[in-house]
Amino acid sequence: MENKEEDKEIKYIGHLEELRKRIIITLCSFLVAVCGTFIYAKDIYSWLVRDMEGKLTVLGPSDILWAYLMISGIFAIAFTIPVAGIQVWQFVKPALSEAEKRASLMFIPALAILFAIGICFGYFVLFPMVLSFLKTIAADQVNTMYTTEKYFSFMLNLTLPFGLLFEMPAVVMFLTKLGILNPLRLAKARKLSYFVLIVISIAITPPDFVSDVLVIVPLLILYEVSITLSKLVYEKQLALSAVEQ
Template structure:
């Protein structure tokens, strides 16, 4: 085995180790969340009138697994971010890995901020709009459909809100720079607009209320990339 093949094998083994640690953290947090899943369920349905419907005996397990899984992802985010940083750390210069360490807690915080934005702002807005449309119908929600809808309206924002930190990290290690981000602005705006239209009801106000924060996130990402890039040039 030559040196290049040995290096590739070493990287794959290191990646496997980081994935195992991240997966183990997810499983631990999943088990803890599942212990308290009834409390999570009761808090999430506190504003629902009546009880949600189950169509099969196994549906309750699916709902509880879904809720525990989302909670486990949220709590596992710092561990996953830390393992990802440890994986790329050998390729970083000393000044780079010191600077990027602060990105790890920021990833966890922004994920929670994004989920909170989706749950407290986007989800009530979309839910109220759809309730208005269904005013002439007899409505009966199943637990599975209700929570699938809620998760689709909240969890994606957790990942979208991590965009500024990810851009800062990629700028710090030289993968991105402000010029590339500026050049890709039109394509990025198009992708974010499509994302906003996909996850919101078909009315212009809902689309605008989601598109504006996403565009602001991109511009914040570009500004932070400029800051990191200039600082990096001064250090060099």
């Protein structure tokens, strides 16, 4: 009895050590990516403000450094996502079958691609529309002065959440493949999920109706796409199980 308890404790400690190792590798990859992209932060900054009339204003000596670090951080996240996906796969791999290992490994590139698509959607579609709308409201009424911190904080709020939320289909497919989720559960949770997504949309967008709608609609579509993809994976698994039996 004591040997069994000791074995369980050893396995538990081993899992924690393995998890710690994977987290450290991911964090180190992120830091390396931040340092690497920081070299090009000035050029990226110039490209991001190319459409602004004149230069942005800084209110303190550290504002421009903050902007460079934020830019580096966003690109570092994009580079780190595949690394994080591989580390998660390495951690859960011992509990997977050979078929599950091959199938789950295929989702890692999708994570990076969907993150990039989400960032591009936020920056090239949503951000200019919202910014133009807000400029129109302020036209001929107030003197506008854009600071580096406010401008990039606004951009960050409209791009990064989409990069993360666009991961939804790949994550749902992965969890369906592992048997944690299925389309029936997702369909039953539709009302609650819609409510959560709407709350998230309102929280990450400026307080105007147009911005809220521009964010809510793509997120609800993403959820429905996730249900469809989960259904495809689930039905394929059922078909394989029937053949094996």
